[in-house]
Amino acid sequence: MTATIIDGKAVAAALRARVAQQVAALPYRPGLAVVLVGDDPASAVYVRNKDRAAAAAGIAAQTIRLPAATAEAELLALVARLNADAGVDGILVQMPLPKQIRSTAVIDAIDPAKDVDGLNPVNAGRLQSGRPGLVPCTPAGVMKLLAEAGVALTGTRALVLGRSVLVGRPMAALLTAADATVTVAHSRTRDLPAECRRAEVLVAAAGRAQMVRGDWIAPGAVVIDVGINRLPDGRLVGDVAYAEALPIAHAITPVPGGVGPMTIACLLENTVIAAGRRRGSGQ
Numbered sequence: 001m002t003a004t005i006i007d008g009k010a011v012a013a014a015l016r017a018r019v020a021q022q023v024a025a026l027p028y029r030p031g032l033a034v035v036l037v038g039d040d041p042a043s044a045v046y047v048r049n050k051d052r053a054a055a056a057a058g059i060a061a062q063t064i065r066l067p068a069a070t071a072e073a074e075l076l077a078l079v080a081r082l083n084a085d086a087g088v089d090g091i092l093v094q095m096p097l098p099k100q101i102r103s104t105a106v107i108d109a110i111d112p113a114k115d116v117d118g119l120n121p122v123n124a125g126r127l128q129s130g131r132p133g134l135v136p137c138t139p140a141g142v143m144k145l146l147a148e149a150g151v152a153l154t155g156t157r158a159l160v161l162g163r164s165v166l167v168g169r170p171m172a173a174l175l176t177a178a179d180a181t182v183t184v185a186h187s188r189t190r191d192l193p194a195e196c197r198r199a200e201v202l203v204a205a206a207g208r209a210q211m212v213r214g215d216w217i218a219p220g221a222v223v224i225d226v227g228i229n230r231l232p233d234g235r236l237v238g239d240v241a242y243a244e245a246l247p248i249a250h251a252i253t254p255v256p257g258g259v260g261p262m263t264i265a266c267l268l269e270n271t272v273i274a275a276g277r278r279r280g281s282g283q
């Protein structure tokens with residue numbers, strides 16, 4: 001038997017089309033401001049893709065580029081201006097930021113109502129408290145992939161490999177809210193392979209190329225690979241040894257083409273949600 005491949009590209013395309021339909025029916029154009037500081041090539045690609053996808057969905061997207069030497073105070077002043085701008089519904093500051101800028105100071109400064117990345121502590125706290133807020137895009141995308149794949153989460157043993165603020169922690173909160181029994185594993189976890197083998201749903205977000213081997217996976221498990229790692233030969237791989245996992249898992253996301261495309265689609269959805277809440281027309 002070979003695992004069902006969960007097609008993130010197709011699910012993301014359908015979500016982007018739904019968002020475009022929603023936007024077309026609105027009496028206003030939701031606005032998204034994406035801020036890029038410096039010239040990190042990977043960040044530049046991410047920002048361009050976000051800008052294009054937003055524009056294609058009918059969102060009024062603007063990218064603001066600042067030089068690498070920008071002072072923290074300058075970036076905070078820009079965030080304050082965007083917070084006050086009635087036409088801006090979503091603000092995303094692309095990470096990582098240059099060394100002289102504290103990312104926590106910037107994240108804390110974003111109006112929680114416009115925090116489409118869901119990283120502001122107000123939104124993180126709302127998620128942990130089971131209250132409505134803006135949910136980080138990558139874990140939100142994983143939940144949609146699990147739903148599309150027909151995975152029933154209630155009572156399921158789930159393991160999240162990674163505990164970052166961006167992925168692992170919100171992922172664990174979402175799975176808990178969906179009534180899974182969640183273990184969070186990290187670099188200090190004892191006997192990680194054994195922990196992984198207990199999981200019926202395994203979400204790998206460690207940022208370590210192919211670290212999850214085939215024999216770490218329980219037969220019939222659902223495997224979601226969030227990792228994006230570049231090998232020395234230039235290939236892009238996930239955190240899971242995909243070829244080894246294929247004959248063991250029940251379903252699996254590929255890299256690329258799995259979780260990655262969902263992140264941008266969920267960013268667009270978050271922008272529309274934020275706009276609806278701010279402008280008082282529900283979703």
Ligand code: NAP
Pocket residue numbers: 138161162163164165166167168185186187188189192205206207208211226227228229259260261263
């Ligand atoms: P991160 O901030 O570096 O966090 C990695 C987490 O994995 C940490 O909690 C770390 O544990 C844990 N970890 C690292 N090495 C480990 C090991 N050998 N054994 C066990 N745990 C280990 O990374 P992130 O931002 O969460 O991103 C994780 C991966 O997802 C990266 O590959 C990133 O590129 C990818 N990503 C993809 C998308 C997408 O759109 N698909 C979006 C965001 C991120 P400690 O806490 O103990 O250090």
